[in-house]
Amino acid sequence: MQYPFEPFADTALLQQAVTDSFCQLAEQTVAKNGVFRVSLSGGSTPRRVYEMLSQRELPWDRIHWFWGDERNVPHDHDDSNFRMVHTALLSKVDIPPQNIHAVPVDVESPAKAAEQYEQTLRQHFHGPVPDWDLVLLGMGDDAHTASLFPDTLGLGEQKRWFIENWVPKFDAFRYTMTYPAIESARNTWFIITGEAKQDALKQVLFGAEDPARYPSQRIRPTRWFVDAAACG
Numbered sequence: 001m002q003y004p005f006e007p008f009a010d011t012a013l014l015q016q017a018v019t020d021s022f023c024q025l026a027e028q029t030v031a032k033n034g035v036f037r038v039s040l041s042g043g044s045t046p047r048r049v050y051e052m053l054s055q056r057e058l059p060w061d062r063i064h065w066f067w068g069d070e071r072n073v074p075h076d077h078d079d080s081n082f083r084m085v086h087t088a089l090l091s092k093v094d095i096p097p098q099n100i101h102a103v104p105v106d107v108e109s110p111a112k113a114a115e116q117y118e119q120t121l122r123q124h125f126h127g128p129v130p131d132w133d134l135v136l137l138g139m140g141d142d143a144h145t146a147s148l149f150p151d152t153l154g155l156g157e158q159k160r161w162f163i164e165n166w167v168p169k170f171d172a173f174r175y176t177m178t179y180p181a182i183e184s185a186r187n188t189w190f191i192i193t194g195e196a197k198q199d200a201l202k203q204v205l206f207g208a209e210d211p212a213r214y215p216s217q218r219i220r221p222t223r224w225f226v227d228a229a230a231c232g
């Protein structure tokens, strides 16, 4: 099979490469524009990268941290993507609180929370779409990305940047950036590791086109960070 990337021999090498590339891009972007705006992925895959970033010297006051997706749980819940990033990175370095833009999960309804976060994004990006310096994405073993899950209504969203997305298999809402907002990024890095992702990755890359079933098929990453285990 011809992969559109060179897989990393092991996960540690991949994590080092993502960390180094992140630092390089953040420094270059801050030097050029004075600010670096990144949308983070959640789940377990990027945790080590966030920990490694916390050991680096970065222009912390110039970096703005946003979440590409969030679970509908309090910020101190084990499943919270905010909590994961906070524990691994944000709590360990001196970041101005106004640079941390968490999804407001504690408001009256999921619709309101998504609407408020969309407003937060629109205050930072003034164009028709958010022009992210970097969007980090992971992929679930069902080929979802961010919280764009197979066969969910959110896949069809054309106008909004950030929505609440009902996910029947969890019987719960997730919050997620939409395709139009993801597609606006200058840099989109897809980080995929581990054997559990093999089947989904095969479908995404080589399967018949069916983005309703394999939402990650719609992502056009500028860089792939994939380890050998995910390629099989």
Ligand SMILES: O=C1O[C@H](COP(=O)(O)O)[C@@H](O)[C@H](O)[C@H]1O
Binding pocket: 041, 042, 043, 044, 045, 046, 069, 070, 071, 081, 137, 138, 139, 140, 141, 144, 145, 146, 147
């Ligand atoms: O639910 C989610 O899943 C994906 C993949 O998570 P992982 O645990 O397999 O790394 C993640 O990219 C997304 O942000 C997260 O909320």
